[in-house]
Amino acid sequence: xxxxxxxxxxxxxxxxxSACEDAGRSPDDVTTIVVTxxxxxxxxxxxxxxxxxxxxxxxxxDAAPKHQELTDLDLTWHFVxxxxxxxxxxxxxxxxxxxxxxxPSLVEALAKYEGSVEVFLEVNLTSVPGRGGxxxxxxxxxxxxxxxxxxxxxxxxxxxxPQDEDAGRAFDRVLTYRENLLRVAPEATDLSLGMxxxxxxxxxxxxxxxxxxxxxxxxxxxxx
Ligand SMILES: *Cc1c(COP(=O)(O)O)cnc(C)c1O
Numbered sequence: 312x313x314x315x316x317x318x319x320x321x322x323x324x325x326x327x328x329s330a331c332e333d334a335g336r337s338p339d340d341v342t343t344i345v346v347t348x349x350x351x352x353x354x355x356x357x358x359x360x361x362x363x364x365x366x367x368x369x370x371x372x373d374a375a376p377k378h379q380e381l382t383d384l385d386l387t388w389h390f391v392x393x394x395x396x397x398x399x400x401x402x403x404x405x406x407x408x409x410x411x412x413x414x415p416s417l418v419e420a421l422a423k424y425e426g427s428v429e430v431f432l433e434v435n436l437t438s439v440p441g442r443g444g445x446x447x448x449x450x451x452x453x454x455x456x457x458x459x460x461x462x463x464x465x466x467x468x469x470x471x472x473p474q475d476e477d478a479g480r481a482f483d484r485v486l487t488y489r490e491n492l493l494r495v496a497p498e499a500t501d502l503s504l505g506m507x508x509x510x511x512x513x514x515x516x517x518x519x520x521x522x523x524x525x526x527x528x529x530x531x532x533x534x535x
Contacts, residue, residue, distance in 0.1 A: 346524035396420040422460035431469035467501030478509035
């Protein structure tokens with residue numbers, strides 16, 4: 312019998328629970344965001360029926376119509392992809408949390424949004440500048456700018472482990488960056504870390520938000 316969406320969701324929940332137990336943490340302190348990018352709204356509806364309440368998307372042009380189709384569901388939408396400044400306000404209108412804030416121009420654009428938004432600052436863990444994420448040395452200035460905006464609630468740091476490095480080692484660096492961040496933004500304690508392949512390592516390092524796609528949804532359709 313082939314594995315269903317319900318089977319995969321259950322298995323990931325079990326794995327998250329066991330990783331939390333190993334780390335001496337409560338599963339209640341870890342939010343699993345199911346990344347549904349490229350999948351149709353119907354899959355998000357199925358996930359909701361299984362109990363999923365947090366979904367993640369990475370492209371405004373795909374996410375906006377899906378959100379439109381699903382306004383009857385109590386879902387929290389998270390934006391996890393690179394975000395162009397000219398789309399920032401539109402995204403803030405339906406995503407409660409933006410995980411990929413990585414530059415001053417994006418903070419400026421979000422500051423013009425008339426409501427409040429929760430944000431993570433994405434830090435670049437690769438050695439290549441511009442690979443999505445603020446350079447670690449620029450983090451504190453970006454955090455100060457974010458706090459001064461007034462309508463942005465700074466939750467913490469987000470990062471993606473580089474493909475050519477052990478995820479645990481990469482996540483260890485995030486903990487160092489967080490110490491620096493907390494000096495200017497003591498409230499920014501959350502960590503958005505961990506995807507299908509490395510969420511156990513992320514939980515061991517204190518991740519509060521996991522962004523898990525394929526381990527739950529199965530293979531992604533190709534982007535259109
Ligand atoms: C696609 C994506 C994920 C989920 O990746 P999987 O490997 O499918 O779990 C998580 N975070 C970001 C930023 C993504 O773009």
